[in-house]
Amino acid sequence: MICVVIIVLCAIASFISTTKAANGPVEAERRALMEVKLGVQREFVRSKLGVPQNETHYKTVTCAAYQLPDADLYLIYDNKSSTLRFYSLTATSNSYHPVFDEWPLVRECVGCKSFAQLSTENDTTPLYFNFSAKFWVYTESFHYQTSSDDKWFFFTQRNGADYSDPDAITTDIGDLLEKIGGENFDFDSFYSALDSHSRNELDHYRKHSRPNSFSVLLGDFKISGEKRGVDFELSRGGASTCPAQVVWE
Numbered sequence: 001m002i003c004v005v006i007i008v009l010c011a012i013a014s015f016i017s018t019t020k021a022a023n024g025p026v027e028a029e030r031r032a033l034m035e036v037k038l039g040v041q042r043e044f045v046r047s048k049l050g051v052p053q054n055e056t057h058y059k060t061v062t063c064a065a066y067q068l069p070d071a072d073l074y075l076i077y078d079n080k081s082s083t084l085r086f087y088s089l090t091a092t093s094n095s096y097h098p099v100f101d102e103w104p105l106v107r108e109c110v111g112c113k114s115f116a117q118l119s120t121e122n123d124t125t126p127l128y129f130n131f132s133a134k135f136w137v138y139t140e141s142f143h144y145q146t147s148s149d150d151k152w153f154f155f156t157q158r159n160g161a162d163y164s165d166p167d168a169i170t171t172d173i174g175d176l177l178e179k180i181g182g183e184n185f186d187f188d189s190f191y192s193a194l195d196s197h198s199r200n201e202l203d204h205y206r207k208h209s210r211p212n213s214f215s216v217l218l219g220d221f222k223i224s225g226e227k228r229g230v231d232f233e234l235s236r237g238g239a240s241t242c243p244a245q246v247v248w249e
Contacts, residue, residue: 029049030099032049033071033089034107036049036075037102039218041082041083045064045075045084052075059225060079060226063076070095070098071090071091073088073090074089074242086218088213091213098110100214102151103149112210114206114207115205115207123142124142125142126206127139128236129177131177136174137156137158138157138177138180139155140156141237150218151216152237154213156237158213172198173204213237
């Protein structure tokens with residue numbers, strides 16, 4: 001009987017501990033992130049995530065930035081409607097794979113699939129690459145449009161001190177990736193013009209590299225009337241999309 005009581009007490013203690021962990025502030029933030037979607041009100045996001053660490057108001061938009069335990073979140077609201085028009089979520093830990101839920105990508109996991117898998121499932125294509133001494137940014141995107149829905153999705157690998165993907169790196173991949181992007185860039189034409197070695201290098205990278213960042217943009221959203229143009233940043237899913245705001249990029 002004593003043994004049975006001890007076992008029951010241990011089970012109860014374990015359940016309470018697990019429940020507390022599952023309902024802790026970090027886990028609550030992770031669940032709240034799934035409710036951050038295009039079209040939600042600014043006050044709704046605040047009710048879920050609290051006051052952002054950085055929020056800047058401009059004439060037409062409001063830009064907000066949250067630094068969460070394992071991720072950075074960047075948001076742009078339209079001031080006229082106070083609704084969310086762009087957001088970017090970047091994991092800052094190799095072990096954290098946030099889940100987003102933006103139709104038609106339902107409960108998609110950041111970093112759980114390679115760029116090659118995402119391309120097969122969603123027809124993503126390479127869009128942009130940028131390299132600096134500390135990190136690089138590689139982005140693939142796809143456009144989802146129906147009679148009632150218009151969104152641009154961006155999957156990005158921000159590869160730096162906090163996050164790296166060494167299995168994807170080969171000797172020549174840096175020089176090859178630097179050719180991706182630019183005005184009127186067409187990936188299909190670029191890929192067909194590659195020699196067999198370069199094509200294999202790029203295929204290897206897309207097969208072994210996984211994004212750690214996800215962004216989504218309302219298709220017809222434009223920012224006008226500000227001192228700096230930010231449409232270019234938005235159109236490639238960049239995180240530094242707000243004028244004069246210090247953020248990830």
